[in-house]
Amino acid sequence: MYQKKIPLTLECGLHLFMQVMNGKWKISLIWSIYNGIARPGEIHRKLSDASRRVLDTQLNQLVDHGLLLKKVYDQRPLKVEYELTELGKSLIPVIKSTARWGEENRAVLEKKILPNGG
Amino acid sequence: MYQKKIPLTLECGLHLFMQVMNGKWKISLIWSIYNGIARPGEIHRKLSDASRRVLDTQLNQLVDHGLLLKKVYDQRPLKVEYELTELGKSLIPVIKSTARWGEENRAVLEKKILPNGG
DNA sequence: TTTGATACGGATAAATTTAGCCCTACTTGT
DNA sequence: ACAAGTAGGGCTAAATTTATCCGTATCAAA
Structure with missing residues (x-):
C-alpha cells in the first residue's frame, strides 16, 4: 500500500x-464473496x-479496510474462506443501487466508455 | 485516455x-459543479x-463520458461553464447515498484508511 | 517421489494515472 | 509595453497500480 503524495482529502x-x-x-471480489464464492481458489478460477x-x-486490502474477514480453518488440507464483515455487508445496498444506476444507463455508458464507442 | 490491457469486463x-x-x-468535480462552482477558474481555486x-x-473525460456539458459563452472575456447533463444529474442520488454510507462509517473507515490508523 | 491441489508473498516489470513545467491566445487595465 | 486574468493543451517526470515471475510450505494421491 502506498500513501498518495497529494492525498485525497476525505x-x-x-x-x-x-x-x-x-x-x-x-x-468483483466483494460481489463474488457476497454470492458465496468465498474461497481463494474458487475466486481465482472465477x-x-x-x-x-x-x-x-x-483481498488483503479489503481485509485491512475491514470489509472482509478471513477465516482460516484449522484443518488439513488447509482451508480459507472470506466473508463480509458487518461493514462489508452494509456496503451491499450501496453497491446494488450503484449497480442499478449503471444498468439503467448501460446503453449510453457503453457507447461512451468503450474504445469504439466515440 | 488509455485502454486497459486486461480490460475490466463491464x-x-x-x-x-x-x-x-x-x-x-x-x-470533487461533479460535486463542485452540482453546487454551482462551475467555471474552470473557480474550480481550480477551490x-x-x-x-x-x-x-x-x-473534466474533459467527464464531458466525453456524457456526465458534463461544457458551455462556452460567446463573449469577451471568454467565459466557460460546466453543467451536469441529465446523465450527470441522475448520478446525484447515487452519489448522495454512497456519501451517506461513507459518513455513517466515517469513524471506522478513517481509522482503517489513514496511515496512522492501523 | 513426483504430480497436483491447497494457500501465500517477495521482487521486479509493465501499464496507467497524476503532477509539473512550459507554451499559446485573447482581453482588460496600468 | 507589460502584467494579470480568462481558458487550454503538449510533453515529460513522478507516483501509483497492476501484472508477471519465482519461490515458499503443507497435504493427498498416484
Whole structure:
C-alpha cells in the first residue's frame, strides 16, 4: 500500500467509499464473496482474467479496510474462506443501487466508455 | 485516455459507475459543479490541491463520458461553464447515498484508511 | 517421489494515472 | 509595453497500480 503524495482529502463520504473500493477487482471480489464464492481458489478460477497476485493483494486490502474477514480453518488440507464483515455487508445496498444506476444507463455508458464507442 | 490491457469486463453495472467515476478528482468535480462552482477558474481555486492540468483532463473525460456539458459563452472575456447533463444529474442520488454510507462509517473507515490508523 | 491441489508473498516489470513545467491566445487595465 | 486574468493543451517526470515471475510450505494421491 502506498500513501498518495497529494492525498485525497476525505471530507466527503463518497471519497471514503472510493477509497475502499479503489482497485480494479475489488467490486468483483466483494460481489463474488457476497454470492458465496468465498474461497481463494474458487475466486481465482472465477476471476481468471486477473492475476492471482493482484487478487490476493486486493483481498488483503479489503481485509485491512475491514470489509472482509478471513477465516482460516484449522484443518488439513488447509482451508480459507472470506466473508463480509458487518461493514462489508452494509456496503451491499450501496453497491446494488450503484449497480442499478449503471444498468439503467448501460446503453449510453457503453457507447461512451468503450474504445469504439466515440 | 488509455485502454486497459486486461480490460475490466463491464458485466456488472457497478463497473460502469466505477469507470466513469474513476479519477482522483472526479467526484470533487461533479460535486463542485452540482453546487454551482462551475467555471474552470473557480474550480481550480477551490480544488487547489490538484494540479490544474489533471483537473482539466478529468473534466474533459467527464464531458466525453456524457456526465458534463461544457458551455462556452460567446463573449469577451471568454467565459466557460460546466453543467451536469441529465446523465450527470441522475448520478446525484447515487452519489448522495454512497456519501451517506461513507459518513455513517466515517469513524471506522478513517481509522482503517489513514496511515496512522492501523 | 513426483504430480497436483491447497494457500501465500517477495521482487521486479509493465501499464496507467497524476503532477509539473512550459507554451499559446485573447482581453482588460496600468 | 507589460502584467494579470480568462481558458487550454503538449510533453515529460513522478507516483501509483497492476501484472508477471519465482519461490515458499503443507497435504493427498498416484
